[in-house]
Structures are given as structure tokens and as C-alpha cells.
Amino acid sequence: MQINPGGRLDTKDVVGRDAEIARYWGVLERQGLVVSAERRIGKTHIVLKMRDECRSGYLPIYQDLEAVHSIAELIRSIYGAAGRSSGTPPDLKSRFAKWSGLLPSKIAGVDLPTVDSTWQALLADAFDRLIDIADNRIVLMLWDEFPLMLHNLQRREGPDAAMQILDHLRALRSERADRLRFLFTGSIGLHLVLRSLRKAGNTNAPVNDMLSLTVPPMVHRDTCDLAAALLRETSAVPAQISDLASRIADEVGGFPYHVHHVVDQLDQLRRPPDLDDVSAAVDRLIYDSSDPADLNYYVERLSSYYTDEERSLALIVLDTMAGLSSPTPLTELLNLCKHREPSLADEQLREVLTVLAEDHYVEARKGADGATYDFRWQLVKKWWKERRS
Ligand SMILES: Nc1ncnc2c1ncn2[C@@H]1O[C@H](COP(=O)(O)OP(=O)(O)O)[C@@H](O)[C@H]1O
Ligand SMILES: [Mg+2]
Secondary structure: OOOOOOOOOOHHHOOOOHHHHHHHHHHHOOOOEEEEOOOOOOHHHHHHHHHHOOOOOEEEEEEEOOOOOOHHHHHHHHHHHHHHOOOOOHHHHHHHHHHHHHOOOOOOOOOOOOOOOHHHHHHHHHHHHHHHHOOOOEEEEEEEOHHHHHHHHHHHHOHHHHHHHHHHHHHHHHHOOOOEEEEEEEOOOHHHHHHHHHHOOOOOOOOOOOEEEEOOOOOHHHHHHHHHHHHOOOOOOHHHHHHHHHHHHHHHOOOHHHHHHHHHHHHHOOOOOOHHHHHHHHHHHHHOOOOOOOOOHHHHHHHHHOOHHHHHHHHHHHHHHHOOOOOEEHHHHHHHHHHHOOOOOHHHHHHHHHHHHHOOOEEEEEEOOEEEEEEOOHHHHHHHHHHOO
16 A cells, blocks of 8 residues: 555555445436546546446446636547546457547537537547447446536636537437436535526526535544545554554545645654644644645635635635634634624625535534534644634
8 A cells, every 4th residue: 555645546556435335326327427526536436436346236337627728629638538548348349449539620620619509419429438338238428527627618718618518428328328327526625617608697406416425534544544544554553553543534534635744744854753743744744845745725726716706705704714614503603703804794705604514615414502613624724723813
């Protein structure tokens, strides 16, 4: 097992996630699935484990859509992924691989990336070919970072293009329900993209035939197992590994990426780590100016995906919340925010709090007198408090 924060792991090194995977297969038996959660919680590794240990009856095709900016690129990437899929017969593999290189200029000389009516036929054709090679299996499209693709598409080709593709995919899902299934993952919530499409005048509900789920933190037991497996790669004293592992799980919660980082810090010590070293390693993630765990990402993404007004509201809420030692009831939180910025209305704050919860910054929990709010991750909260507030 390799200490490898942010890298691609072998499927055998993907720890736990069995409950999530079983749940996702259960959903996919009947409908499509949108899985969203913050970046680096382990979505890609869950989906790759599903592909590598695929249930019988499916032909899984995995595509990372992060770099796809146009419908032409999407179609090309479907052919590319089909060419690489282990479920594709060898003779078709090379043909798919060739097509992926030729598109879009070869097919019908389509003037892309301009969206015209032809792409719909090309896309439907790509799925027809996949359904064909799948025999009696269901083609399962594992579309990683789908909302990011829509966001890119919207910027490159306009909101209408993004909406058209959503509508087209929805129609495909319904027409080919017995042969085609989609699992979308997203580090930016699909709701953020849909919201901006709605602002641009589109009012459909293009994914409400799919079930939306959030990836939960890894359960404590699995987080400890992961930490222990990684610690075995360091000079940790074997008899202390179990205590060290549970200390790591307590300090960072079930966020596997952060577990890899903490063990990486401990590995740098070049001597057997003790329990105090764990706290020091966590502190280094927060204070090191090189920001090894990329915690500033949580601030940066507000600039990318929120409007200016939403971003300043979100910062007021998060800066306020970072200074509070425990989950806070709504009214108290609203009052504290208004103390910072008296011109704010309750309704504005409520709305941004909903967005932040949908976007995994914030979590609502049941309190004695109604909902209380706090950061979803204590490590992020600590970073926010130390570095921003
Ligand atoms: N189940 C897991 N077991 C071990 N390490 C994991 C697991 N899930 C995630 N990781 C670690 O976290 C990093 C980020 O995971 P990734 O699947 O790329 O997240 P996401 O797709 O949500 O951004 C991986 O590179 C790996 O270091
Ligand atoms: Mg990913």
C-alpha cells in the first residue's frame, strides 16, 4: 500500500466504501445516480472500484470529463473510453480508438464546437454502438466530474448548449432505460450549474429522474484501517500503529486524502512517530505556507462557481462560523452574521446557507431546539479559523 495523497491508487488499495458501493449498485438497478461531494473525498476511487469489480449484467465505461469543454470532445471521449474499456471486444477496440482520434472533423464535416442539430445524432449513434457491443448487458456510463463539464460547456458554448445536452441525455435515459444507465459524479454540485442555467432562463428539471446522493465521510473503522495500512509503510513501531491510527482518524475525520497527507508528514520524520507527532502533522497541514493538503481550494472555488454577491455572503457566513466553537443554532448564526454586516437580511443568509450545505461546506445537525450549523470538516474549520478569520 502506497502513501499517495491525490494519486491514482490500485483498486486493491482502495479501503472500505463497501456500504456506499452496495447502495449505488442498488440504485443503478432501477435508475440513474448523481453522486456529489467535495473534491478528494474519494469519488473517483469509489467509481473505479465499481468499474473494476463490476456487477454482472453491466458494461461499465469510465470517463473523466474534467477536461471536456465541448460536445465534440464529449463524443470523442466516449469513443476513446469505449476503446479502452475491458468489456469491449478487441476487434472493436482498435476501431473505437481510431474513431476517437478522427472525430469530429471526419464525421459529416460537422462545424464544431458550434452546436447544431448534428451532434444529437452523433451522440445517439455513439450510445447505439455501445449498446450494440454490450449484448444483453446494460451500458453503464460512469461520468466523473459531469457538472464540471457542463460548467465548461456553458462557458464555451453558452447556457443553451448545456441545457440541450441535459435534455438530450434525459431523453436518452428514458428511451433506452433498459439498456443504458448513468452515474454522474461531481465535485461542484450539479445544483450550482443548474442554478446558473436557470438564471440564464432555462427552467427544466433535467436530472430529476436520477437519484442524488452525497458521499459520506469514511466510517471510523475504515479510516483507522486506512491509517494503519499507511503507517505500516513508515517506521512506526508496530505495537503503536493501532493507537496512532485512531488518533489520526479522530483528528482528521473520515477524509481519506487527509489521512494520506498526515501519514506522509509522519513518514518525513524518518523516526518512529508518537501521538504528539500526529497533532503536529495535522497542524502542518494547516500552517505550512505551501498548503500541502490544498485547503485554500475551499476559498478559491467560491470565486469560480459563485456569483460575486453569493461569494461575499458565503464568506461572511463561513468566517463567522469558523470562530464558533460548536454547532450553532440558526437564529444565533444569523444574528452573528448581521453583527458583522448589519445590512444583511435573514432571507439572504438562509439562502446562502442552503447553498453552502448543498455544496458540502456546511452541515446541518439536529440540536436540542432545532437545526444547528457547523463546518462539515473540522480540519477545514480549523484552517479557516487560523488562516482567514
Ligand atoms: N477508499 C480510499 N482508500 C484509500 N485512499 C483513498 C480512498 N479514497 C480516496 N483516497 C485518497 O484520497 C485521494 C483523493 O481521492 P479521489 O477518489 O481522487 O477523490 P475525488 O474523486 O472525490 O476528488 C486519493 O488520491 C487517495 O489518496
Ligand atoms: Mg475525482
